[in-house]
Amino acid sequence: xxxKHQIMGTSQILSKAELLNHWQGHRRLTRKVIEAFPGDQLxxxxxxxxxxxxxxxxxxxxxxxxxxxxxxxxxESDYEESQPDIKTKAQxxxxxxxxxxxIDALFxxxxxxxFHVSFNLFGQYNFPIIQNILYFIDNEIHHRAQGYVYLRAxxxxxxxxxxx
Amino acid sequence: xxxKHQIMGTSQILSKAELLNHWQGHRRLTRKVIEAFPGDQLxxxxxxxxxxxxxxxxxxxxxxxxxxxxxxxxxESDYEESQPDIKTKAQxxxxxxxxxxxIDALFxxxxxxxFHVSFNLFGQYNFPIIQNILYFIDNEIHHRAQGYVYLRAxxxxxxxxxxx
Numbered sequence: 001x002x003x004k005h006q007i008m009g010t011s012q013i014l015s016k017a018e019l020l021n022h023w024q025g026h027r028r029l030t031r032k033v034i035e036a037f038p039g040d041q042l043x044x045x046x047x048x049x050x051x052x053x054x055x056x057x058x059x060x061x062x063x064x065x066x067x068x069x070x071x072x073x074x075x076e077s078d079y080e081e082s083q084p085d086i087k088t089k090a091q092x093x094x095x096x097x098x099x100x101x102x103i104d105a106l107f108x109x110x111x112x113x114x115f116h117v118s119f120n121l122f123g124q125y126n127f128p129i130i131q132n133i134l135y136f137i138d139n140e141i142h143h144r145a146q147g148y149v150y151l152r153a154x155x156x157x158x159x160x161x162x163x164x
Numbered sequence: 165x166x167x168k169h170q171i172m173g174t175s176q177i178l179s180k181a182e183l184l185n186h187w188q189g190h191r192r193l194t195r196k197v198i199e200a201f202p203g204d205q206l207x208x209x210x211x212x213x214x215x216x217x218x219x220x221x222x223x224x225x226x227x228x229x230x231x232x233x234x235x236x237x238x239x240e241s242d243y244e245e246s247q248p249d250i251k252t253k254a255q256x257x258x259x260x261x262x263x264x265x266x267i268d269a270l271f272x273x274x275x276x277x278x279f280h281v282s283f284n285l286f287g288q289y290n291f292p293i294i295q296n297i298l299y300f301i302d303n304e305i306h307h308r309a310q311g312y313v314y315l316r317a318x319x320x321x322x323x324x325x326x327x328x
Contacts, residue, residue, distance in 0.1 A: 112175040154212075
């Protein structure tokens with residue numbers, strides 16, 4: 001790649017497809033963490049007064065598709081975490097899998113040029129769209145890692161971090 | 165931004181400077197987590213047989229500058245985690261702060277066009293450089309989140325996740 005090409009900025013360090021693939025890779029790992037929990041402890045066990053892992057996974061679900069939908073439609077709907085219909089591990093995994101193609105489809109609708117447009121996500125997080133999406137991923141890694149500690153505290157081997 | 169501009173690929177979804185800033189923002193948060201630990205428990209406390217947070221922070225230090233140095237020099241040195249000279253919270257924070265400008269300087273030396281060149285990091289992780297660097301950040305978020313659980317288990321309020 002010649003110097004002029006670089007100066008023109010055509011050398012992307014991360015493409016849109018790569019960012020989506022990166023996120024979906026993390027989601028595949030989170031799914032394995034959900035699967036690793038015994039069905040009851042997924043909804044009840046925690047450390048230090050924190051939320052059980054099912055609640056953390058529900059937060060991820062409440063962010064991913066609704067957040068992307070807001071970005072695509074430019075609607076600033078409130079964040080709605082409660083998903084009382086998810087009561088079992090099977091239901092949680094089903095919802096997780098249902099979200100996967102929705103994320104692909106919604107992400108695809110964000111034009112590349114819009115990633116640096118600011119959007120007031122959930123009516124309260126006014127940042128460039130790239131930062132909002134990086135936050136979705138960071139938040140998932142952060143909460144999933146809490147699930148790793150819960151699993152270790154339960155004497156269960158978590159999935160390898162690099163397995164996506 | 166017009167259509168032709170987009171087709172030419174000049175619309176970056178994430179610039180090199182933004183990726184560095186994103187990482188350094190996470191490092192500022194990790195620094196706050198180190199600070200939040202009582203000096204002794206930083207080196208001794210853990211949950212579920214995991215490593216104390218000082219060891220997790222040492223891993224981050226063993227990855228950041230040595231990893232970038234390897235990328236810049238294209239040297240495939242082995243990964244070396246042990247840093248026996250770090251024995252106190254003050255020493256750990258000092259090393260953390262010393263790494264900060266080194267990360268800036270080394271990152272700056274990676275040409276944009278190289279982010280999709282594969283490099284065999286530490287002689288064993290052969291991936292495009294962008295993936296190696298995203299892994300550094302993901303690994304830091306992952307281990308830092310374990311520190312959040314340790315702090316909660318100690319009855320200490322961790323820093324807000326969104327504070328960078």
